[in-house]
Amino acid sequence: MFEKGYYLRNEGDKVDNLMDMLKEKLKEKGYKLTPQRRATLDIIIDNQGQHLNTEEIYALVKEKCPEIGLATVYRTLQLLDEMQMISKINLDDGCSRYELNDHDEDHQHHHLICESCGTIIEVELDLLEHLEEEIEKNHDFEIKDHKVKFFGICSKCR
Amino acid sequence: MFEKGYYLRNEGDKVDNLMDMLKEKLKEKGYKLTPQRRATLDIIIDNQGQHLNTEEIYALVKEKCPEIGLATVYRTLQLLDEMQMISKINLDDGCSRYELNDHDEDHQHHHLICESCGTIIEVELDLLEHLEEEIEKNHDFEIKDHKVKFFGICSKCR
DNA sequence: TGTTTTTTGTCAATCATTTCTAATTTTTAT
DNA sequence: ATAAAAATTAGAAATGATTGACAAAAAACA
Ligand SMILES: [Zn+2]
Ligand SMILES: [Zn+2]
Ligand SMILES: [Zn+2]
Ligand SMILES: [Zn+2]
Numbered sequence: 001m002f003e004k005g006y007y008l009r010n011e012g013d014k015v016d017n018l019m020d021m022l023k024e025k026l027k028e029k030g031y032k033l034t035p036q037r038r039a040t041l042d043i044i045i046d047n048q049g050q051h052l053n054t055e056e057i058y059a060l061v062k063e064k065c066p067e068i069g070l071a072t073v074y075r076t077l078q079l080l081d082e083m084q085m086i087s088k089i090n091l092d093d094g095c096s097r098y099e100l101n102d103h104d105e106d107h108q109h110h111h112l113i114c115e116s117c118g119t120i121i122e123v124e125l126d127l128l129e130h131l132e133e134e135i136e137k138n139h140d141f142e143i144k145d146h147k148v149k150f151f152g153i154c155s156k157c158r
Numbered sequence: 159m160f161e162k163g164y165y166l167r168n169e170g171d172k173v174d175n176l177m178d179m180l181k182e183k184l185k186e187k188g189y190k191l192t193p194q195r196r197a198t199l200d201i202i203i204d205n206q207g208q209h210l211n212t213e214e215i216y217a218l219v220k221e222k223c224p225e226i227g228l229a230t231v232y233r234t235l236q237l238l239d240e241m242q243m244i245s246k247i248n249l250d251d252g253c254s255r256y257e258l259n260d261h262d263e264d265h266q267h268h269h270l271i272c273e274s275c276g277t278i279i280e281v282e283l284d285l286l287e288h289l290e291e292e293i294e295k296n297h298d299f300e301i302k303d304h305k306v307k308f309f310g311i312c313s314k315c316r
Numbered sequence: 317t318g319t320t321t322t323t324t325g326t327c328a329a330t331c332a333t334t335t336c337t338a339a340t341t342t343t344t345a346t
Numbered sequence: 347a348t349a350a351a352a353a354t355t356a357g358a359a360a361t362g363a364t365t366g367a368c369a370a371a372a373a374a375c376a
Contacts (some may be wrong), residue, residue: 001223001288020338030322031322031323032322032323032372032374034322034323034324034372034373036323036324037323038279046361049267054363054364055363061332063318067324067325068324068325069325069326069365070321070325070326071325071326071327071365071366072324072325074363074365075323075324075365088249088250089221090247092248094333094362094363095362095363095364096363096364098375105255105272112293112297112299112301114299114301121297121299123293123296123297125289127289127290127292130285131283131285131286132308134285135270135281138281138311139270139279139281139313140271140313140314141272141279141308141310141311141312142310142311142316143270143308143309143310144273144309144310144311145230145308146306146307146308146309146349147305147306147307147309148304148305148306148307149305149306150290150293150299150301150303150304151301151302151304151305152297152299152301152302152303152304153300153302154299154302155297155298158300188353189353189354190341190342190343190353190354192341192342192353192354192355193355194354194355211340212332213332218374225355225356226356227355227356227357228333228334228356228357229333229334229355229356229357229358230354230355230356232332232334233334233354233355252331252332252364253331253332253333254332254333294330
C-alpha cells in the first residue's frame with residue numbers, strides 16, 4: 001500500500017525518508033531540493049504536533065539558516081503543501097498554521113480546539129469514512145479530502 | 159425545544175422572527191438594533207444559501223442603505239456572528255463568507271466544495287452526532303460546535 | 317567556460333480586516 | 347424638555363499576513 005523503502009527502521013530514518021519523499025516529488029515537477037527547502041521541512045518534522053504558524057517556522061528556520069528570507073519560507077510552505085508533505089490549518093486566528101502530513105492513509109487526524117485555552121487536541125476519525133461513502137452516493141460527489149474541526153472546552157478548562 | 163413565537167406561520171414571518179430574535183439577543187448584551195444592523199441581516203436572509211463574502215454583502219446592503227460604511231459592515235458581521243445569527247465560513251479563498259444560521263438544531267449543514275468549479279453543495283450530517291459523543295467520552299472534551307468541509311469533484315465536473 | 321533556468325533575498329505592493337477619530341444618534345439624568 | 351453620557355457610525359488611516367517584482371546567486375546545461 002505504500003512505496004517500498006518508506007518503512008522506518010528507527011527514528012533517525014524518519015527525516016531521511018521524508019526528505020527522500022520530498023526530493024522525489026519535487027523532481028517529478030522539475031523542482032530542486034534546496035538547503036532552504038530542506039531546512040524548512042526539517043523544522044516541521046522536528047516540531048511535529050506543534051501546529052506552527054509561518055512566522056514561528058521562519059524564526060526556527062532562521063536559527064539554522066540565518067540568511068533565509070520570509071518570502072522564501074512562504075514560498076516553501078506553499079510548495080510543501082502542493083507536494084502534500086504538509087497541510088495548512090486554519091484556526092481563525094488570523095494566520096496559517098502547518099503540520100506534517102501523516103503518510104499513513106489510515107490515520108488522518110483532526111482537531112479539537114479548546115475555546116478557553118486554545119489547546120489543540122488531535123483525534124483520529126476513521127468513522128468519517130463511512131460518512132464519506134454515504135455522501136458520495138447521495139450527492140454524486142467524489143470526495144478527495146476533508147477538514148474537520150471541533151470547538152469546545154477541554155478537560156483542564158472545566 | 160424552541161422559544162414560543164419562533165414557529166413560522168408563513169414566509170413573510172421569517173424575517174420578522176429572525177429580526178426579533180436578533181433584537182432580543184442584542185438587548186441581552188446592551189446593544190441596539192440599528193438600521194445598519196437590520197439592513198445587513200436582511201440581506202443575509204434574502205440571500206440564504208449564497209455564502210456571500212463581506213464585499214458582496216457590503217455591495218448589496220449599500221443598495222438599501224447607501225450611506226453605510228464598509229467598516230460598519232465588518233463590525234456588524236462580527237456582531238451577528240457573536241450573536242450566533244450567522245456563521246463565518248472559510249473556503250481558503252482569501253476572504254470570509256457568511257451564512258444564516260439554521261435555528262433548528264437538528265439540521266446543521268456542512269459543505270462539499272468542488273475543487274474544479276467552486277460550487278458549494280450543502281449537506282446535512284446528523285451522523286456526526288454519534289462521532290461527537292464518542293469524542294466527548296474518549297477525550298473528556300465538551301464539544302460546542304464543529305466545522306466540516308469536504309473537498310472533491312462535483313457531478314458536473316466529471 | 318559561457319548560457320539558460322531556477323531559486324533566492326530584499327523590498328515594495330496588495331488586500332482583507334481593524335483601529336482611530338470626530339460626528340451623529342440614542343439613552344439617561346436632571 | 348434639556349443637558350450630559352453612552353453607543354454607534356462613516357470615513358480615513360493603520361495593520362498585518364501574504365504576494366509580487368526584480369536583480370543577484372546558485373544550479374543545471376551545453
Ligand atoms: Zn482548555
Ligand atoms: Zn494536528
Ligand atoms: Zn464542479
Ligand atoms: Zn452553507
